Amino acid sequence: MLDQVTENLPSDQYLIINAGNSFDRNSPYTGIAAKYIVRMLGLSGVDVIGIGPTELLLGAGNLKKLLSRSAVEMVSANVPGFLPYIRFNKCGGRCKVLVTSVIDPGVLKTLTVKFKPVPTDPVAAIRKIEKEVDHDLFIVIIHAMDKRIAEIANSCPGIDLVIDGLTHGITKKIDKKTVMPLVMSNRRGQYVSYLDYRPDMKPEFTQPVNLWVSREKTAEDLQIKKLAEKYDKEKNEYGRKLREERLRQKMMKKTPNLYLGYHACESCHPDNVASWRKTRHADALATLVRKGKEHDVECIRCHVTGMDDHDVIGGFSSFEENPWMVNVQCESCHGPGANHVQQPHKNRMKVGRQMDCRHCHTYTTDPGFDFDKKVKIIEHKAVQSTKP
Template identity: 30%
Template sequence: MKKYYNAIFLLVFISLIAKTGSSSDRFVLIFFGEEQGALAPCGCFEGQLGGISRRDTLLKDYETQGISAIAVSTGDLIKSPERQEEIKMEYLLAAMKEMGCILHNLGEKDFEIGLQALSFASQTNTIDFLCGNIEINSPFPLKYKKYLLKELPGFNIPLKIAFLSIISESLIKGHLLDFIRVYDPVQSLTPVINQIKGKADLIVLISHAPMEESVEIAETFPEIGLVITGHGIEDPIESLMYVNNTPLLSHGTRGRYVAVADYVVKSGSIRNTSVDIVPLDDKYAASEKMQVLLKQYQQTLKEEDLLSNLPKLPLEDGNFYIGSLACGTCHKKIHAHWSNTSHQKAYTTLSDSGQQYDPECIRCHTVGFGYVSGFANYDTNRNLAHVGCESCHGAGGNHIKNITDSYGKVNENRCLECHNFDHSPKFQYPKYWEKIKHPKEIPEGMPENTHGG
């Protein structure tokens, strides 16, 4: 009996050794970037892609499957140097921290927020900032690395990934040249790659550059195992290509897709099994943590009262907004028709979703926002809420002072200011016009040819 148990023990021991010797495990690299301030789909139409909430769910899905997911940000968190974009950067970095993102590659849009704000962000965040081919001349110290060597946790043997980073000189323009010097990517990468040879099991390049520049780099350095690139690609699905055996792909813009590289660890080496561009559609449920963060973002916009504090442009010839109710004094039949259209409920769609303090949304859901005498906030300009008469026909102040002047001609271009591809991709002018066009009406005392239709 003793011999029997000894034989069993020996077989189990040999089996364990064999399993260890041919160990196999899996991890994925998840890349996203060029959000340009897109925290979440605006909700203007069904089928929108993207958002930090769905991205977090995708990462959690891998975690649930027992697959290690490494999140990487490739640059351009925001789109302009405005206060709302600065707030967005704060919340995007907070979201990335919650997701366990290991690094953020610096893009030209990130620099546009200003060195003081960027310096503060780099000093106060646990996420490593990266850029391998720049030199910054600024009184505000920017904390960043030339590359990151990251050890993969949870494997039987030590495994390391080297993340390299470059930004194209073609993207650094205007005032950015005053404090940023960009070096040739190949010259910058050469010593780094020589330094990490033998230390990294996989080399990944985050190339904040047009696709053609990244192809040249991949051709120069066959040691690089993966390149994430393709600056400004709106539809990244067809972006995947190979340079020799190195995959190059893009995640696109506005956070609508992520690029996923799938790897298996077997017998002490890393092997790529697939690369893919994944759309963040509604099959990824809303993440509770990210939904809380998005509500906090809207609360910040409310507390700072950006609606009232944003600069306002003057109207020409002393014109001013009067509100749809004033228009209805003469145009009773038209006002009654407007009251039964979706335009009359435009502000309500924002207040119902908690976005009524968001300047980006308010612009197309109220009258005259961004102009003197236009909508500033609901308490003081309730008469300018919703998409009203003047949203289409223009400010009516001068018209009520002289009703015989020609006023208010409308064409498709006015509609396209809000019904653009991002917010209304299915917009067709003839079809949509039929839904909102008002009945013909000649106000009493007004010649027929003085009023636009």
């Protein structure tokens, strides 16, 4: 899969590391995805994966079961019960590369889910391995927020390279007495970073380079391609059943149909509609179409309006049923509008808040989400009040 980089190198001269945190905890398809992803990573020649918060969410038992069916290993220095590290002998035994991973218990608090097993102190765990295991090079994947990454790294002077397991984006450096490169994992695995290291010279890494990996490229291996197809089939079948079941429950509860679509807002809020049209929300479906993903149940729910609403029907359900509910429209953030349009003063719409964004701008799809900054980008206030 990484032929672009590894093509001319003997396998004894490179190491492929996956930072982990690969699963979307909000997705109903995570269980299915995990099954396939772990196997695909094994087939892709990944040498080691760092256990991150979303791997823990699968549960230790499930994770072990998945690993037993894959060629890849997962490590964590501070999650009890897993391999604490792996040491690779590279360059004809001239370079012993020690790789481990930690989770800062602080990040788990933000997830409001009870984790088992509970991670221990990351700094103590890293130091212990560094002291006890002979090595030439020490690579640590750290799952922690920005500032904590620097704190943890600076408390462990023996680390040669830190991989940021949480923040998505392009490479940056963190402060350390000797400036240490920091490779970031990237959004949805669409990028890989690589850097060169020469053990024979003064041990130093080059600045990391980022590569775009398309699914077509990763699927050039026939086995992986087959798995990807199987995954799509299983997921879409599950999605269809899930949708039918939800619809059935809503019918039984006599759930009201209150979604209208943005045309219903236009008469009274023409300026808001006009400026919303200029935001990326208004073209969110086109983005999926460009990727050939508009029928993928895993993708569509955040690129349309009201699909995951459990209380009210009328949100997007299919292209046949209500194609006018595509894209991220007004009612994604303001809630369904049928009562409001009848008596606007009496039935107020809710004004979008952080919570309303987080449904789609999740920990996985938009980890660095900053409400105050992003809300300015989607500004769609009426220039002059046109409200009657």
